[in-house]
Amino acid sequence: MKIHAHTLANGMLVLIREVHSAPVATSWIWYRVGSRNEPTGQTGISHWVEHMLFKGTPAVPRGELDRLIARNGGTFNGFTWVDYTAYYETLPADRIELALRLEADRMVNALFEPDEVESERTVIIAELEGAANYPETWLDEAVKASAFTAHPYHNPVIGYKSDLLAMTRDELYTYYQTFYMPKNAVLVIVGDVDTDTILRQAETHFGSLPSGPSLPSVRAVEPEPQGERRLVIRRPGPAEYVQIGFLAPDCRHPDFAATVVLDAVLSGAKAPSFMGGGAPTNRSARIYQGLVETELAAAAWSSFMPTRDPYLFELSAIVSEAHSAKEVEAALLHELVKIQQDGITPNELARVLKQMRAQIAYSLESVTNQALQIGMWEVLDSYQRGETLLEELATVEAADVQRVAQTYLTSKRSVIGTFLPTTEEQ
Numbered sequence: 001m002k003i004h005a006h007t008l009a010n011g012m013l014v015l016i017r018e019v020h021s022a023p024v025a026t027s028w029i030w031y032r033v034g035s036r037n038e039p040t041g042q043t044g045i046s047h048w049v050e051h052m053l054f055k056g057t058p059a060v061p062r063g064e065l066d067r068l069i070a071r072n073g074g075t076f077n078g079f080t081w082v083d084y085t086a087y088y089e090t091l092p093a094d095r096i097e098l099a100l101r102l103e104a105d106r107m108v109n110a111l112f113e114p115d116e117v118e119s120e121r122t123v124i125i126a127e128l129e130g131a132a133n134y135p136e137t138w139l140d141e142a143v144k145a146s147a148f149t150a151h152p153y154h155n156p157v158i159g160y161k162s163d164l165l166a167m168t169r170d171e172l173y174t175y176y177q178t179f180y181m182p183k184n185a186v187l188v189i190v191g192d193v194d195t196d197t198i199l200r201q202a203e204t205h206f207g208s209l210p211s212g213p214s215l216p217s218v219r220a221v222e223p224e225p226q227g228e229r230r231l232v233i234r235r236p237g238p239a240e241y242v243q244i245g246f247l248a249p250d251c252r253h254p255d256f257a258a259t260v261v262l263d264a265v266l267s268g269a270k271a272p273s274f275m276g277g278g279a280p281t282n283r284s285a286r287i288y289q290g291l292v293e294t295e296l297a298a299a300a301w302s303s304f305m306p307t308r309d310p311y312l313f314e315l316s317a318i319v320s321e322a323h324s325a326k327e328v329e330a331a332l333l334h335e336l337v338k339i340q341q342d343g344i345t346p347n348e349l350a351r352v353l354k355q356m357r358a359q360i361a362y363s364l365e366s367v368t369n370q371a372l373q374i375g376m377w378e379v380l381d382s383y384q385r386g387e388t389l390l391e392e393l394a395t396v397e398a399a400d401v402q403r404v405a406q407t408y409l410t411s412k413r414s415v416i417g418t419f420l421p422t423t424e425e426q
Contacts, residue, residue: 001037003197003383005375010211011183014202015374015383017190017365025191026090026368027099028222029107030375032186033179034083035157036218036308041173045157047155048124053087054078055116062116065102072098075116083308084379090368093192097201100187104205107180117169126166128158135237135419137268143417146229147245147312150421151222181212186378190371193353222247222310229415239298240319242328247414248313248408251306252381253400257392258329258400259408264306265344265401266315269355271363272306272389273376284351286335287315296323296331302333308380313409325418336409356393 004016034046056062069076074091076099089099131137141156148154187206189198225247249255260272268282275298282288282301300317315332319325364370377385 008207012185012206014187016195016198020192021191022095025193026371028088028188028371028375028378029103031085033085033183034081035155036082036152043155047157047174049124050078050080050085051120052112053106056111057105057337059105100201100205108209111172114169126385135241139241139417139419142231142401143243144416147229148222151220156341164416169210182209183211188371188375190313191367225413228411231417233419234422240325241419242317242325243417245309245312246314246409246413250310255404258396259402261396262401262404263302264352266302269359271359290335293332295320297328306380321403339405346399349398362418
């Protein structure tokens with residue numbers, strides 16, 4: 001399905017896909033800002049600013065956005081990730097202009113009232129402390145911190161408590177005024193709409209907004225790893241966990257597609273986003289058969305997602321009670337070694353590619369998910385990647401999968417983390 005692209009005079013890109021299967025439309029506004037853009041001492045600021053845009057403007061006081069969307073039969077949300085921030089509203093198609101009006105308003109008129117800033121500080125710190133009760137969080141943050149020594153992917157999206165305690169209202173507002181501007185934004189509309197009408201509405205609501213200041217660039221480049229890194233977390237917990245990360249290609253690298261296929265071989269095909277999605281396909285995959293069916297692990301999986309800069313290809317497992325983290329680590333690495341030494345079969349490649357085509361189709365069933373994919377690919381690379389990804393995957397051969405396993409999933413590029421539960425007294 002064709003995507004119509006138009007850039008407003010202030011630099012904001014508008015992407016429109018007409019889908020007339022149901023009288024529904026979705027509006028997404030994407031900002032090219034996430035934890036990747038945060039300077040030292042301001043970790044978590046992207047996520048906090050995202051929250052503040054739900055706290056009202058002079059025209060739409062706090063709580064009114066929620067009521068307007070509900071009154072018009074819609075849903076809405078927002079999220080922040082390492083590379084981007086996004087907000088969306090899905091509404092009856094004849095009400096979609098409401099979403100454009102609301103997003104244009106809070107792009108430049110969010111209040112950041114001091115009492116709301118303090119209230120949200122409490123909310124976010126509570127969110128951070130709630131997540132900090134889980135072994136998965138402790139281990140994941142430790143692995144990322146060890147894997148990235150120079151790049152801001154080192155930092156958790158929610159930030160560090162010390163930074164959240166110290167952040168000021170002025171710092172938040174300056175960050176907002178820097179990154180939440182038209183030339184750093186992408187508007188995506190998908191649904192039962194008319195392209196010319198949407199373009200007129202986009203021009204009406206966004207066209208007069210100032211382009212925005214020059215954006216600070218992210219210059220950090222993670223250096224090539226020089227050897228295996230290991231870490232152990234010992235705290236009270238329900239089970240042993242293993243997480244292994246390898247520095248892997250970004251989404252614009254020629255090896256991206258082959259690495260996606262490798263992930264699917266190991267633990268099943270997934271939708272290409274940080275949220276995953278689609279129907280489970282892991283029971284026929286190598287890690288499930290090698291670790292879960294054998295009862296070495298209660299759960300085990302791999303993960304690899306599109307990112308702007310090189311991120312991690314990860315293997316993770318929850319260790320079964322009768323086994324040890326050491327055994328599970330060896331079993332996970334053994335699955336890699338088998339691919340590195342013996343490759344994959346043509347039948348396995350064909351099955352995985354079929355699963356991946358299905359997952360991508362599942363991920364595009366709703367207009368909301370279509371807009372998610374279009375916007376995500378635009379802020380990472382180009383909206384056209386959503387159209388060409390299947391073609392890229394179809395060119396991957398078994399030898400490519402073996403080669404990327406040999407190249408990227410090596411001891412030299414690895415961080416191996418284990419969580420070992422202790423008693424309260426230890």
